[in-house]
Amino acid sequence: MQEMLLVYGAGVAAAGAFLAGLYYVFSGLRGGDQKIVDRRLGELAKPAWDRATLRRRSLSRGKSPWLAAVLETASLRSFDNLVATSGIRMPTERILFLAIVGTAAVFELLDLVGGYNLIVCAAAALMLGIVAPLLFVLHARRRRMARIVNQLPDAIDMLVRSMRAGHPVATGVGLVAREMGPPIGTEFGAVFDEMSYGIDLRQAFEKMSQRLHILELDYMIAAMRIQSSTGGNLAEVLAALSNVMRDKVKLRAKVRALSAEARFSGLILAALPVLVVAGLLFLNPHYYDAARDNPLLKAVLAGAAALMLFGIVLVRRIVNIRI
Numbered sequence: 250m251q252e253m254l255l256v257y258g259a260g261v262a263a264a265g266a267f268l269a270g271l272y273y274v275f276s277g278l279r280g281g282d283q284k285i286v287d288r289r290l291g292e293l294a295k296p297a298w299d300r301a302t303l304r305r306r307s308l309s310r311g312k313s314p315w316l317a318a319v320l321e322t323a324s325l326r327s328f329d330n331l332v333a334t335s336g337i338r339m340p341t342e343r344i345l346f347l348a349i350v351g352t353a354a355v356f357e358l359l360d361l362v363g364g365y366n367l368i369v370c371a372a373a374a375l376m377l378g379i380v381a382p383l384l385f386v387l388h389a390r391r392r393r394m395a396r397i398v399n400q401l402p403d404a405i406d407m408l409v410r411s412m413r414a415g416h417p418v419a420t421g422v423g424l425v426a427r428e429m430g431p432p433i434g435t436e437f438g439a440v441f442d443e444m445s446y447g448i449d450l451r452q453a454f455e456k457m458s459q460r461l462h463i464l465e466l467d468y469m470i471a472a473m474r475i476q477s478s479t480g481g482n483l484a485e486v487l488a489a490l491s492n493v494m495r496d497k498v499k500l501r502a503k504v505r506a507l508s509a510e511a512r513f514s515g516l517i518l519a520a521l522p523v524l525v526v527a528g529l530l531f532l533n534p535h536y537y538d539a540a541r542d543n544p545l546l547k548a549v550l551a552g553a554a555a556l557m558l559f560g561i562v563l564v565r566r567i568v569n570i571r572i
Contacts, residue, residue, distance in 0.1 A: 335390035352378025393432050400433035405491040412484040515564035
């Protein structure tokens, strides 16, 4: 009897914790100071960039000490930066919560409905609940970084024109933030706001570089750092750097155009075995019944899957050459 009471008590506590997590994640709880900041920012005329980057809260803000210590680990801070730079508006804690709930749901569905063993259920749950959202966030960030790289030469040209007209660098950064569209306008807007709040120009750009990890941006920051320490015509240096970046973007686009056939062929070759097996199972579900329990077939299929994965990685490394 006591054991049953303990089991029921643990179930009630788990359900209460689950409901509390749901309430915390989806209610959007904010403190009084956050409401004041949101109201003040809402009263301002919205510029071309988005202020969501400045209003983004850290994972550990407002949490208990033990939870803040967990959320401030290097891996979670890296994932938070990944979400922040991917352009996804959903908070990081909500993505983590949905990933955990999705993993548990897929595991229970495969275990109770499908009747698979625990290893298959765990592997499928991790793939669908953890790996799939992570790949989606990585893909969103990769696309956003590519757009920033393509917009960066135009942003530097606008900054150079502002400097040649006699304006300081900070005014040129604000001009880029107002005139350029997202995502480069958003990032320069964050730099301009940080400078408005008292951060030095180089520190603001270095924080931007640490947040984005873009090589072309590091070149621009290095040029500014050298000019501030040794002197020189920064406008001419940035103009030459803009031309080099633009030529690099053109060369990368030419390489992608020339390798489009190879990439498409690799995609077809990777998807063809899966499509053939799926078509056979759809047309004749009992086609593999005679050999389904053969251990040799399982070993051959595992080897074929490993070779396919190796081929996909090899083709991607060949055709996706970084310039």
